[in-house]
Structure formats: C-alpha cells, structure tokens
Amino acid sequence: MAVLSTLSVSLWAQGLIALGLLCLTKLIWDIFLSPLRAIPGPILAKSTDLWRALHTYRGRVDLKHLELHRKYGPAVQIGPNCVSISDPNLIRTIYSTRNAWKKSDMYRPNDVLIEGHRLSNLFNSQDEEWHDQNIRPIRGLWSMTKVLEYEPLIDETLTKFVDKLALRFVDGENAGKVCPADEWIGFFAWDVTANFSFGRHYGFIDQEKDVDNLITDSTAGLIYFAPISQIPWIDNLLDKNPIKRIGPKPTLTGVLYAFKVAAEYQAQLASKKTTAGSAGVSHTLDKYVALKQSNPDLVNDQQIVNWLMLSILAGGDTSSATMRAVLYYLAKAPAAAAKLSTELEAASLPTPAPWTLIRDLPYLDAVIREAMRVNPGIAMIFERVVPEGGFTLPDGRYLPAGTKVGSNPFVTGRDYGVFGDDADTFNPDRWLRGKNESEEAFDVRLRRMKDTVDFVFGGGGRICMGRYLAMLEIKKLIATLYSLFDIQLVDPKHEWKYRDAWFVYQYDMPMIIRRRAAAQ
Incomplete structure (x- = not known):
C-alpha cells in the first residue's frame, strides 16, 4: 500500500512538472x-x-x-x-465597406438559445453574405427621410416623459425632490424605442419602474456577454450548455418579447382591431409586417423578430448612455449648460422641440457629440x-x-492628434470654429472629428442602421429638457458610477430639476 501511495504521489508530481513545462x-x-x-x-x-x-x-x-x-x-x-x-x-x-473584414467569434455568445436551437442575429452574425441578404429588404427604411416619419411617436413619448418629470420632481409639493436621473433617462429611452418599434410603450414612464425586469435582464445579459466575449468558447459551457444552462441568457428576454408582440400585432391585424401607431404613424413592426405580406416567401415571423432585435438589442441602452452623459457633463460644466440654454431660448422652441428647428443648432450638436466622444455608449x-x-x-x-x-x-475618441491636448476634457467648444481658424481648416478638422466620433455606431457595412434615429431621439430630448428646465447635480462635486459591459451603464446621478425662468 505504501509503495502504491508513493507511486501515486510520484505520478502526480510528474504530471505537475509536465504541466508546468507546457505552460512555460x-x-x-x-x-x-x-x-x-x-x-x-x-x-x-x-x-x-x-x-x-x-x-x-x-x-x-x-x-x-x-x-x-x-x-x-x-x-x-x-x-x-x-x-x-x-x-x-x-x-x-x-471596418471597410468593400471586402469587409469579418467579425470575430467574440460576438457568438450574443446568440440566443431557444428550445435547443441557436439563433444568430443581424448584429452578431459573422457571415457577411447572410447579413447583407437579410438586411437588404429593410435598409431603405432607416434613411433619415424615413426615420423622420417616427417623429410624432417620439413626440408622444417625450410629452409623456416631460409631464411625468414635472409632476414627480418639479412642480407643486414635489418641487425640489431629488430625481434619480440615470433611472428616468433609461425609462424614456426604452419607452420611446418601444413606441417607434411597436406603437406602444413598455410602461416604464407610466409605472415609474422597470416593467417585467426588461432593463434588468438586458443589463445582466450584457454584463455576462462582455467578459465571456473575450473567451467566447466558454459560452458553450455556460449559457449554451445543452445539459444545464448557466448564466443570464443574453438577449432571450428581448427575443421572446419581440415574438410575443409580433404575434399579437398580426392577430389584431387579422381581426382588423388595430391600425397604425397611436400617433397615427406606421411604426417599425407595421412596416416589417407589410414586407411579410408583400413577400411571404422571403419574410416570416423569425425574420421580423430578427429585424426588430436591431432596435431591442441596442435602442434603449446606447441612446440612454449618451443622454445620461449629456446631463452629467453639463451638470459638471455649468457654463456649457448656460450656453446651450441660451441657444435654445433664442430658437423659440415649442414643446416637444421639432427636428426642423433643432437639427442645425451648432451648440446643441456640439454638446451631444462631445458627450458621445468622452463617454461613448x-x-x-x-x-x-x-x-x-x-x-x-x-x-x-x-x-x-x-x-x-x-x-x-x-x-x-480621446486621440490627441484628432481632438487636441485636452482630449480627456469635456469641451463642446472644440466642435465650433476657432477665433483665428479659417473656414477651410475648420471644415477639415470638423470632418475628422465627426468621422472619429461616429465610429461609436460602428463602420462599413455593419454600421448601426439606427444611428439617424438615435440622433433624432437624443437631440429632441436634450433640446426639450434644456428649453424647459435647469438640471443640476445635488452636489456639483458628486461623481457618477459606471460600468463598461459592451454598452456603458451609468449609475448614481441624483439631480434637481427646476423650471427655467423663461419657461415658466
């Protein structure tokens, strides 16, 4: 027995030595x-x-x-x-358009597993030919001209949001009440995404909470995806394990919700109990179902859900990250906030702020682009x-x-060569023409800055199709809020918290919202 024990220890030691040599x-x-x-x-x-x-x-x-x-x-x-x-x-x-470099396998954990079947989506597919074939039918629906058709739906959500903020944090007995701005920006971003996608709100603003844990589940999925994407094969042992799934099941909640909404909407259409969105505008789902009706051999329910996931996967999280960044950095830079409010006041904006009056406001654009630069979604x-x-x-x-x-x-976004020696500082003025700068030099500098910051939407053939809609939504929200309100941190020295988990999640933004004197 002692000999066997000694032999076992010897073999174990040899194994460790061999493993050590292999690692070395x-x-x-x-x-x-x-x-x-x-x-x-x-x-x-x-x-x-x-x-x-x-x-x-x-x-x-x-x-x-x-x-x-x-x-x-x-x-x-x-x-x-x-x-x-x-x-x-x-x-x-x-990130070229022609002869595109293929996505790596880091995106594979973003697949959803339903009843043992692994489903890729337009975001994570590595197959460029499959991606191009599946995106082609809807690409034209995401031009700026087409996106502007959603403005009444955005206005509907924005009005609801502003009224709720005023009721809960600005007017009457609630005046001066601390607003957890990070939560409420998330409520708006998710509800507005639902409204232009499905023609109805999730209910975050109305119920003042994370309805059905949609935000919580989405965040948990990305917190899982981010580190696992760095060693993607591990996902096969965790979430894609066929025996016992481990993990928060990335994108599953969103996919199941999209299937549910698509089925309900088509049933209502069949019974003629529904029309276009509540603002009298065709929403995204309506347009996708129309494609199915006109091309039944090419479009099915799974395809519709795949298209909808482009909005569901990123619409709420990325736009809310940018909007939170704008509020936070303006609260940290009161001179910039005052400059923005002055520009908006001079524009004499109605509520909600219409795109035609805000699209060319230089300082509004500068503030948003600067926030996207220092804190990309x-x-x-x-x-x-x-x-x-x-x-x-x-x-x-x-x-x-x-x-x-x-x-x-x-x-x-913090490249010194593109943005200057103060690239780590929030400075919207960098997007404006300098006092002694020629128009030609400014145009060249501005174009280079825009090209670099726009990379947050990706590049080439895989660039985010929703980028125009995101800018429409963000500009309208910021212009409307800062036309009506002064928004400040409870403590100007307070520092937020945030987590980079592919999407950026910012937390702890206690703010006081007051009506601007000109808006009262």
Missing part, C-alpha cells in the same frame, strides 16, 4: 516566438485571454485600453491572438479578423491573417 513553453512561445511578438502589451495578455476577460469583468476595460495605448503606442497586444488599434486613420480600413473593441494576406500597419509591423484586431471608440 507556451509562455516562451507567446512572448518570444509568436507572429505578434513585435506588438507590445502586458505579458499575461500575450499568453492568455483570461487577462482581458478579467479586466472586462471589472467593468472599466475602456480605461485599461486607453492606459495601454498611451503606454505602448497605436498597437497593443491584449490577447494571444488579439491586437487593439488606436489609430483613427485605420477605422476605414478595418459602446466602449469595447469591435473585433474583426485580419483577412487573407495579412495586414501591414503604417509603421511596418505585420499582422498575419486570422489575427483578431479592432478599435475601442473610447480610445479613438
């Missing part, structure tokens, strides 16, 4: 012999994706990426086969895969085919 060999390979050895980065990141998964789980990987690029330069290795790029000039190359790397033939960086370093690469809007 891999570490030496990754650091000194890997095709990416010329790209600097943390030693652990060169050997394991656990490094970036851990930093992503902590919720501030955007700051970590920025820190690494300012230490190592425009290309940083953040995984054994992953390189982060900070050069804004490479956005059009990596998505603040992780949009991963792509280097195509056949590899890619040579501007400085001559080579990335072999199959390497995962990408840029983080949080990093490109």
